[in-house]
Amino acid sequence: MKPRIVYIHGNGASHWSFAWAAWLKVELEKQGYPTFFETMPDSVTARKQFWFPFLEDYIKAGGGDVLVGWSSGAIAAMRYAETHKIKGSVLIGPSSSDLGDELEKQSGYFDTPWQWQKIKDNQQKIALVYSDDDPFIPQEQFKIVEKELQPDEVLKFSGRKHFIEEKTFPELLEYIIRTYS
Template identity: 40%
Template sequence: MSEEYLPGKAVIVPGNGGGNVELCLWYGWTRKRLEQIPNFTCLLRNMPDPFTAREEIWLPFMESQLKCDNRTIIIGHSSGAAAAMRFAETHKVYAIILVSAYTSDLGDENEKASGYFSRPWQWEKIKSNCLHIIQFGSVDDPFLPWHEQQEVADNLQAELYKYTDRGHFQNTEFNELLSAVKKLIPTVS
């Protein structure tokens, strides 16, 4: 594989909710560890419109500010997973890693306002624009029914890491995610 197609960076797209994402959940922990990989970088930024996470704001930010491209591994959590999937409908990326991904607004007005769920998912376009699709989900997620997480995995033919005890992945460390990213980087053993 030519160097132009090797992953050069990861971008962590957080879930909605606001606050300093560097201090939130596993995001900063993961960024610090990925930054230790030679010739690799990891971006983590406070997103604009952090509470509603509107697609019309987040996707342009991912393109223009985070510079997501065909050498980027997008790690999306919750609303960030929805953003990663919608981004990959229209942009080539090296990989998407989806954590707590879902397919509908779940009857929630804020989720509906985000815009991600206003039209059918373009599963085939997402698959054709990503070299790798990995998904982490847990059947005990208090916010997302398992059938929606499974729908994502089935439609994207994702490499699925299915848990029974991880909830919404709100822990402060995420070793399995770190290992998954490292496997995608050919220069890391």
């Protein structure tokens, strides 16, 4: 049975379907994957106090789910995996620091030290996805996440920035199909 793919967008989002997300949802469903792609509550600030109850009680994200988190959504996916079993995660443009950004500071995801081992232990597969010219997340942040989580796969791109301009993301689709078919 194919896992459910749960998409967690980043902060500042007014709707989940930004950039490549709507395309990915359609393509995954064509391949028979159950999906959950919705706008998270408190979508601008992306505060943990609102997102975790939504993930736990509304989405009921758990052991049969792959969390595809983008930017702040990747940070939420990592924090969620500290305390919840999931099938796997795809972390697109994550950070381990608030980087001095006021919205990230308000999110609540950086108030406690990371529990890297728990994140790894609570899932079967982790993928890290980033571009070498991300204008928002410094490259050293990707190196920290890679060192600490030792992902099963790293999809490093050149010239794709923070994937905001992308309307499709075939490499992401291919990874999900290859890993979770």
